[in-house]
Amino acid sequence: MAIKKIDRTKSYNMYRSNLKSGDRVLIFPIINRNFTKTELITEIKLDDSIIRLLIINGSEIQKLSPKWIDIFQNFVMRNGLDKNTNITTINREAHYLITLDPVPNEIHIGRDIELAIRLVLYPPTQIGNAINYIIDGGAGAGLIEPWRIDNFDTNHNLSQKSLEKIVSTFYLLKQIDSKNHVFLEKVLEIMKINNIYFQVGLLWNFIEGFWGQNNQNKSLHNSFKIMLTFPNGYPPDYSRKKVKEIREKIENHNNSFGKDKITSIRNFLLHGDYISAKTISEKQINIINEQRNYLYHLIIDCLINTF
Numbered sequence: 001m002a003i004k005k006i007d008r009t010k011s012y013n014m015y016r017s018n019l020k021s022g023d024r025v026l027i028f029p030i031i032n033r034n035f036t037k038t039e040l041i042t043e044i045k046l047d048d049s050i051i052r053l054l055i056i057n058g059s060e061i062q063k064l065s066p067k068w069i070d071i072f073q074n075f076v077m078r079n080g081l082d083k084n085t086n087i088t089t090i091n092r093e094a095h096y097l098i099t100l101d102p103v104p105n106e107i108h109i110g111r112d113i114e115l116a117i118r119l120v121l122y123p124p125t126q127i128g129n130a131i132n133y134i135i136d137g138g139a140g141a142g143l144i145e146p147w148r149i150d151n152f153d154t155n156h157n158l159s160q161k162s163l164e165k166i167v168s169t170f171y172l173l174k175q176i177d178s179k180n181h182v183f184l185e186k187v188l189e190i191m192k193i194n195n196i197y198f199q200v201g202l203l204w205n206f207i208e209g210f211w212g213q214n215n216q217n218k219s220l221h222n223s224f225k226i227m228l229t230f231p232n233g234y235p236p237d238y239s240r241k242k243v244k245e246i247r248e249k250i251e252n253h254n255n256s257f258g259k260d261k262i263t264s265i266r267n268f269l270l271h272g273d274y275i276s277a278k279t280i281s282e283k284q285i286n287i288i289n290e291q292r293n294y295l296y297h298l299i300i301d302c303l304i305n306t307f
Contacts, residue, residue: 016065021136023102029094029128035158052100116169123191176307197269203295204266233302253291
């Protein structure tokens with residue numbers, strides 16, 4: 001992939017990096033997200049340093065410092081070439097989230113940044129494995145592992161709000177024991193399944209299993225209630241009014257399937273009723289998509305608070 005040449009006088013001072021030999025930076029290729037701008041920037045504040053996060057379109061790489069241009073031209077693109085076809089295996093239209101400043105060598109910082117990115121830019125967004133690049137030392141390139149999701153609206157946008165959400169999620173992850181990351185990863189694995197019906201059904205199963213594991217009278221209704229009861233999962237900013245709104249939102253989703261019970265869509269999917277249904281309307285598919293996203297955010301919020 002040739003990097004477009006542009007007028008260097010248009011480069012931005014805030015994108016310059018004072019990188020030196022041995023510094024570590026992270027690069028994440030991102031595809032399957034709408035991106036109406038050419039770049040977005042924010043920062044993570046650590047005790048003794050600041051890490052600027054930049055999302056930039058591949059066609060705008062020339063705006064970066066000479067060191068970054070060299071990294072992309074001589075490492076990221078070169079290592080992404082398919083030797084047989086001579087084209088990049090990283091999507092030519094990809095955007096890149098990069099750390100403009102050095103990432104400390106403590107393993108948990110890079111790990112928490114990566115998990116925060118994946119939690120906020122969840123599937124169907126496709127994110128390549130992190131490219132850990134050591135200045136003047138090279139690294140192993142991370143390529144996008146593609147997956148496909150049927151019947152899913154991919155109209156998700158990359159925005160300043162999503163970038164700021166990555167930062168706030170990073171701060172939350174710093175506060176919890178890394179052994180609990182496995183549960184967040186399990187939710188992400190559900191989101192990568194290539195069938196929206198299975199996804200929604202399994203998100204409900206996760207709620208029943210995780211919040212019902214210490215409950216002798218295990219049921220989806222009880223697990224859902226526990227999830228929304230402080231301090232089992234209920235985030236501090238979820239007032240009683242907010243909990244009522246959550247229940248009403250899900251019940252409204254389910255109205256289109258004949259009943260407003262919490263379990264209606266879940267039962268429709270996991271009991272296989274969608275197989276024998278004569279038709280599933282476009283409105284119903286959109287509602288399943290909406291409930292998928294709604295449950296995902298609800299579960300992640302409650303999981304992080306539980307830990």
